Amino acid sequence: xxxxxxxxEVATRLFSERGFEKTSVxxxxxxxxxxNGLVFHHFKNKNELLREIFKKTTNIIVEIxxxxxxxxxxxxxxxxxxxxxxxxMVEDKLFFQLxxxxxxxPTTKAILNDLIKEKYxxxxxxxxxxxxxxxxxATIVDSFMFVSDLxxxxxxxxxxxxxxxxxxxxxxxxxxxTYDLGDINQKI
Amino acid sequence: xxxxxxxxEVATRLFSERGFEKTSVxxxxxxxxxxNGLVFHHFKNKNELLREIFKKTTNIIVEIxxxxxxxxxxxxxxxxxxxxxxxxMVEDKLFFQLxxxxxxxPTTKAILNDLIKEKYxxxxxxxxxxxxxxxxxATIVDSFMFVSDLxxxxxxxxxxxxxxxxxxxxxxxxxxxTYDLGDINQKI
Amino acid sequence: xxxxxxxxEVATRLFSERGFEKTSVxxxxxxxxxxNGLVFHHFKNKNELLREIFKKTTNIIVEIxxxxxxxxxxxxxxxxxxxxxxxxMVEDKLFFQLxxxxxxxPTTKAILNDLIKEKYxxxxxxxxxxxxxxxxxATIVDSFMFVSDLxxxxxxxxxxxxxxxxxxxxxxxxxxxTYDLGDINQKI
Amino acid sequence: xxxxxxxxEVATRLFSERGFEKTSVxxxxxxxxxxNGLVFHHFKNKNELLREIFKKTTNIIVEIxxxxxxxxxxxxxxxxxxxxxxxxMVEDKLFFQLxxxxxxxPTTKAILNDLIKEKYxxxxxxxxxxxxxxxxxATIVDSFMFVSDLxxxxxxxxxxxxxxxxxxxxxxxxxxxTYDLGDINQKI
DNA sequence: CATGAATGAGCCTTCATTCAT
DNA sequence: GATGAATGAAGGCTCATTCAT
Numbered sequence: 001x002x003x004x005x006x007x008x009e010v011a012t013r014l015f016s017e018r019g020f021e022k023t024s025v026x027x028x029x030x031x032x033x034x035x036n037g038l039v040f041h042h043f044k045n046k047n048e049l050l051r052e053i054f055k056k057t058t059n060i061i062v063e064i065x066x067x068x069x070x071x072x073x074x075x076x077x078x079x080x081x082x083x084x085x086x087x088x089m090v091e092d093k094l095f096f097q098l099x100x101x102x103x104x105x106p107t108t109k110a111i112l113n114d115l116i117k118e119k120y121x122x123x124x125x126x127x128x129x130x131x132x133x134x135x136x137x138a139t140i141v142d143s144f145m146f147v148s149d150l151x152x153x154x155x156x157x158x159x160x161x162x163x164x165x166x167x168x169x170x171x172x173x174x175x176x177x178t179y180d181l182g183d184i185n186q187k188i
Numbered sequence: 189x190x191x192x193x194x195x196x197e198v199a200t201r202l203f204s205e206r207g208f209e210k211t212s213v214x215x216x217x218x219x220x221x222x223x224n225g226l227v228f229h230h231f232k233n234k235n236e237l238l239r240e241i242f243k244k245t246t247n248i249i250v251e252i253x254x255x256x257x258x259x260x261x262x263x264x265x266x267x268x269x270x271x272x273x274x275x276x277m278v279e280d281k282l283f284f285q286l287x288x289x290x291x292x293x294p295t296t297k298a299i300l301n302d303l304i305k306e307k308y309x310x311x312x313x314x315x316x317x318x319x320x321x322x323x324x325x326a327t328i329v330d331s332f333m334f335v336s337d338l339x340x341x342x343x344x345x346x347x348x349x350x351x352x353x354x355x356x357x358x359x360x361x362x363x364x365x366t367y368d369l370g371d372i373n374q375k376i
Numbered sequence: 377x378x379x380x381x382x383x384x385e386v387a388t389r390l391f392s393e394r395g396f397e398k399t400s401v402x403x404x405x406x407x408x409x410x411x412n413g414l415v416f417h418h419f420k421n422k423n424e425l426l427r428e429i430f431k432k433t434t435n436i437i438v439e440i441x442x443x444x445x446x447x448x449x450x451x452x453x454x455x456x457x458x459x460x461x462x463x464x465m466v467e468d469k470l471f472f473q474l475x476x477x478x479x480x481x482p483t484t485k486a487i488l489n490d491l492i493k494e495k496y497x498x499x500x501x502x503x504x505x506x507x508x509x510x511x512x513x514a515t516i517v518d519s520f521m522f523v524s525d526l527x528x529x530x531x532x533x534x535x536x537x538x539x540x541x542x543x544x545x546x547x548x549x550x551x552x553x554t555y556d557l558g559d560i561n562q563k564i
Numbered sequence: 565x566x567x568x569x570x571x572x573e574v575a576t577r578l579f580s581e582r583g584f585e586k587t588s589v590x591x592x593x594x595x596x597x598x599x600n601g602l603v604f605h606h607f608k609n610k611n612e613l614l615r616e617i618f619k620k621t622t623n624i625i626v627e628i629x630x631x632x633x634x635x636x637x638x639x640x641x642x643x644x645x646x647x648x649x650x651x652x653m654v655e656d657k658l659f660f661q662l663x664x665x666x667x668x669x670p671t672t673k674a675i676l677n678d679l680i681k682e683k684y685x686x687x688x689x690x691x692x693x694x695x696x697x698x699x700x701x702a703t704i705v706d707s708f709m710f711v712s713d714l715x716x717x718x719x720x721x722x723x724x725x726x727x728x729x730x731x732x733x734x735x736x737x738x739x740x741x742t743y744d745l746g747d748i749n750q751k752i
Numbered sequence: 753c754a755t756g757a758a759t760g761a762g763c764c765t766t767c768a769t770t771c772a773t
Numbered sequence: 774g775a776t777g778a779a780t781g782a783a784g785g786c787t788c789a790t791t792c793a794t
Binding site: 018097103141144147153156160161164165172173176 | 205206207209210289291294297305328330333335336337338339340341345348349353356357361364
């Protein structure tokens, strides 16, 4: 049983649940049944551990976006992208918690600045690619909004209270982007 | 010069800039030119100080929403609400930072749970009122999305990198809500 | 009973006895019957504590040198300076231990670099003044040697083994400097 | 390439440069390009490594003193001894650093106590032999002072600041011991 | 109301050392 | 001989909080 992996796993969970600052290295070690020193044998320091986790977990995003590359129509592809994002909100709540938590905390944001920037560019780029394929009127502003909208929904679903109507929101969201771009933009 | 007020002011700024966890009481006292013990004379503890600040600052939200209650058409009222929200993102960046930061941090969220819940209900309610007045087809789901969308835009504007096209986003956003609800919903 | 003073006192003793690196802050606190945090309330950090101690203790050197300024002949003054230095080796062994220890440890030397430099310049200067008054042939090289000699004797007396013949050394030392400079230099 | 030797070499350098306490075993291993465990395979522990190094390096002293045993006059022999000592200060600064550092650090002194004692006795003895051969009036006190003087000069040359006039000091030092003992002692 | 000394728990990190391979 | 994962104690330091004045 790889103890390094074990540390990563436990740390990911605890960082997500409690936040980075509020998760002590000792807490991780205790939960991972590992000595205190081992963390620093495998990772330069707590910050580097966070970076490692961030890199690893954000690859999920890439995978979602990549999985959409099948031989389907642009519209279906767009819907599938949205579908993937919503599915992930439900299945990887922890991941989203970590992602948002880390982005909104000045300290942690500084630690991960380069990685966040990179990932953000990727998201934007991907959204732009799929939106453009769907509608020739899609602008970069639409991509910014697409990403913002998903973030906003994630935040409200995850951090707001239980009664968030995610399914209904999803339906409206799909309608918004399949209708908006396909028809509205061109009308206006 | 009221020292209690001074503490509140400085603490608000520091909490916003550095995050709650990363702002020590001593740091606040130093910046406010006040002795260390005074904070605990005026506030039960650091958590209570945060609650006080949260209560005070979130009243801005209420005020924005209230200021919209003039004698104007529902559409104008909706536009004015959106306008106010976007204006605040620019003018009260710090306030948004604090708000988001605090909501996405498990610890601080727990501290403020009741207050956040209350404020969230208010926002939702207010959005619903204005949206309903504008379109009879507006559902509660629209309100959820309206709030989500604004959160998402705020997050991306504030925490993403400098090049967020806030003005263009705002225009599209207004279009989205004046068009969407007025026409689309009723079609579908 | 001033706890700050108490910390300084105990720390001086422990630093001298065990060396700076090998004296933990906790050890100081335990010995001074003071809580662990208090050290950092009064001193910025362990290094700064050392600097404070160094400043305070090296003032003894200044005092010795100053106490020689009576209305006596240059020769008597020189002898009195030597006398003072030897007396201090015996009475303030701890101080010398600290001084030498700190100067020869790369880390601590770095911490105190400016202070050591300053103190060294003072010693050299003072030696030069007194030697010059005694003999017009005294050069700066004599001052360097005077200081070196005293350091060497201190080191050997303090760190070598019990049988160092300090009194006899002192007699020879006085002879060396009263004879050497008065007569030899002028011959050569 | 013998890894044991490599460890010894690197450790000697690092101990001299940074001091024993401030040199971690890992630092040695990294610099020696050797695994962490190997040190403890070859040496019982860090202390034993220091002892080994001390034994090895202090043999240089013996060699200097031994190299003086040629067929020359006592005065020349004395001068050559002094010459060797001064040359070493310049050439083996690191060695002196280690030697002084270790002697003045309570912890390390304890570790090496027997070895230091032994080496000190040797130095004293050797000085005494050479001084006695040169002058029948030389006493054991002269030997103590001879050793002290050299230590003092070394300390001041190595740890004081760049401007120590070693060459001039050396000239005066030779004069002192060739003149002092040859003439002064017998006068007084 | 206001100060600041004092506390003590907890945090991140370092490090000598052991041990299975 | 050689590796490097693993341990656990200890270190310097931070910080919310209390309390005498």
